[in-house]
Amino acid sequence: QVRLVESGGGLVQAGGSLSVSCAASGSTFSINAMGWYRQAPGKQRELVAIISSGGSTNYADSVKGRFTLSRDNAKNTVYLQMNSLKPEDTAVYYCRVTGPFFASWGQGTQVTVSS
Numbered sequence: 001q002v003r004l005v006e007s008g009g010g011l012v013q014a015g016g017s018l019s020v021s022c023a024a025s026g027s028t029f030s031i032n033a034m035g036w037y038r039q040a041p042g043k044q045r046e047l048v049a050i051i052s053s054g055g056s057t058n059y060a061d062s063v064k065g066r067f068t069l070s071r072d073n074a075k076n077t078v079y080l081q082m083n084s085l086k087p088e089d090t091a092v093y094y095c096r097v098t099g100p101f102f103a104s105w106g107q108g109t110q111v112t113v114s115s
Contacts, residue, residue: 002026002104004095009109016113017083022095022106024076030099034071034078038091038111045094049080063089085113 008020024031035050049059049069057069068081078095090113095106 002028002031002097002099002102004097004104004106006093006095006106006109009093009111011112011114012085014085014087014113014115016085017081018085018111019079019081020093020095020109020111021077021079022097024078024097024104027099028076030102031076031097032100033098035069035096036078036080036093037096038089038093039108040088040091043091048093050096051078082111085111087113087115089113 039045
């Protein structure tokens with residue numbers, strides 16, 4: 001079992017920056033991909049960015065060039081740096097970690113971007 005603890009997020013004005021992080025504990029040896037999803041009110045949860053165990057990243061088109069995802073395998077932690085934030089980035093951000101036989105979600109952290 002893999003447990004996730006998210007931190008970061010908060011309130012920022014448009015154009016500002018925020019970061020969120022997600023630390024995994026437990027059966028971390030089995031982790032493959034780590035990433036972030038988000039869900040805005042009234043919308044479906046969507047992929048923001050994901051990083052493989054080898055460091056390959058994939059970003060949603062809406063965040064390319066503004067968000068940077070990184071991973072520290074020694075700390076079993078994934079980081080999402082969000083720059084040039086827009087009001088449409090407002091959502092609850094969820095960490096997700098997957099392995100060969102599991103997928104775990106974090107509890108979610110709120111990111112609010114004011115206009």
